[in-house]
Amino acid sequence: MSNKNPILEIKNLKASINNIEILKDLNLTINQGEIHAIMGPNGSGKSTFSKVVAGHPAYQVLNGKIFFKGENILNLEPEQRSHLGIFLAFQYPIEIPGVSNEDFLRLAYNSKLKAQNKSEIDPIQFLALINEKLKIIDMSATFLSRNVNEGFSGGEKKRNEILQMALLDPELTILDETDSGLDIDALKIISKGINSCMSPNKAIILITHYQRLLDYVKPDYIHVMQDGKIIKTGDAELAKELEQKGYEWLK
């Protein structure tokens, strides 16, 4: 928090999907070393925000700019943004039949190495690396031989997202409702995983509905999003207030 180097700067962002405007003049700055939580009622634009930052092609950016470490990323493809260090943990991780988790993870890791002009690693080296990462989320190696998210329980899918985060070591992570549908033990494991990935030169955005995640991953700022804009920003106390009062009083 001490050095104020911005990782992500969003200025006057307007974005739509299917010609429906979802984000309406969004402004947000995230600095290195900071954890931000974005809360807000359903349909306020939180997931849209995460998809637009990641570059989902279904969304149209109508106005505004997104800077990642000072570079305008609006013209970059999703995979280029990923290579820069932007990671999105999906709210609903999709199943990919026929593709093993291990192949998928190795390909993702090697794609990043390649983008950085580093040499790719072979499957044996990779196995050693991924086995270390598996410990972070408390999963056995059998997790690797299964197809990506196929037949995974809700909790396993979310753990798989954190495994990918730990592997790719992104500078900016957006976690879209990663805590939804988790039991308390899984929440603890996932929180531990998230915290272990954090460092002073990185930043995390937590999109959540609940205070309980914020008990384990302590945010520096809390933003309330409503109708495509951030309508209030506060510290950790704000989340507790929202838990009690809901969002109505902010209107």
Add this chain to the structure above:
Amino acid sequence: MTNQSNKSLNSNITKLVNQPYKYGFSTEIKKDIIEKGLNEDIIRLISKKKHEPDFLLEFRLKAYKKWKQMTRPKWAQLKLSEINYQDIIYYSAPVLSKKLNSLDEVDPELLKTFEKLGISLSEQKRLTNVAVDVVFDSVSIATTFKKELAEYGVIFCSISEAVREYPELIKKYLGTVVPIGDNYFSALNSAVFTDGSFCYIPKGVKCPLELSTYFRINEQKSGQFERTLIIADNNSEVSYLEGCTAPQYKDNQLHAAVVELIALDNANIKYSTVQNWYSGDSEGEGGVYNFVTKRGLCIGNNSKISWTQVETGSAITWKYPSCTLIGFNAQGEFYSVALTNNYQQADTGSKMIHLGKNTKSRIVSKGISAGNSKNSYRGLVNINSKAIGARNYSQCDSLLIGNCSNSNTFPFISVQNSTTKLEHEASTSKIGEEQIFYFLQRGISLEKAIELMISGFCRDVFMELPLEFAEEADRLLSLKLEGSVG
């Protein structure tokens, strides 16, 4: 203000491997052609040009008479323009100055053609573990490793040569698996077939090389009527592969082949196809009509025939490689990947006819349809009352890409005894925008994403291909999907 990230994934994917058909060139070469048209005189002329014995001419004429009485079956619901059989050239052969003693005497233009297709015939560069017979329009140009194979008693040559050199084998087996009048196109083929491959594996021999035939249609107006006959005698084993390409023309070309396999006691035949005929352009103009009858007869006890096919080309593919299981414990297998894009149509599957006791069959079919294409699995599992203890397992999976492609499954099952065990599984899935975005967000490129998903989908089938070709098949599929995901 707009920017690049607003363009839809569809246009994004259009950039994907927009590679034109690599094999679309044609070869300029001096040809010996019989004028287009079909009648008894043409058939006599074909037979004469090929110096055939009388029994074969009779076979042809009988087939022609039969064919004239038949009409093209309509049940496949394929959209195709009427074929004018009088407008097809039934015999087109490159002129060879004399009988060839070695491959080095083959017209360099032809050698170059096959070199360009990745089939090297020269002594130095050819594949060391695959014997190749190459068929150019109506005739076989060359067969490699003939001498080496002869040491094992294996006969591998063009069917024309077999007719001259081994008439007793031809007389005994030709038309026994696919009778002349079996269907409209088998009758046509029996009347006018020009070349193809012949293999005979003697008793107790495990064929030391992969056998392979490469088919090339060059002439614009010519049809290719290939005839292949493989006989595996008692306790023998062989693996055979065919590949096919054709130049790009605006007209449709007809390829109507007949393939017959015969497996005697304890014999094992593995027959693989990688079909990449020209499939027409993105508007559906041109392309090969691939109407093929392929059938294997497991006549011996413990015999086994396994079909593996990767069908990616042709405007229309219409084929059902089948097995008739007669011997005790006989086994039939069918593994298929059929990929259609643009306006291609594929109607393919298998028939497993169980007649003997304890016969087993397995069908694994993977259909991938993209663009505006239509991809159907059609199959029959028929278990006769005498086939005590018969078993069948069928699996038909479809993968849809985009919103305009079409996939169908028509499985027919007929079981006439209660000791049968039969399983049928089917699934349909789709490569969607969200799956692709998931890959992209993890930094994996679109090409890799598609490749990984397709090869995952096809794994069960590719595992059955000879090693040298499995990787090629993988690549071929990725290349065929020209910007069709979305």
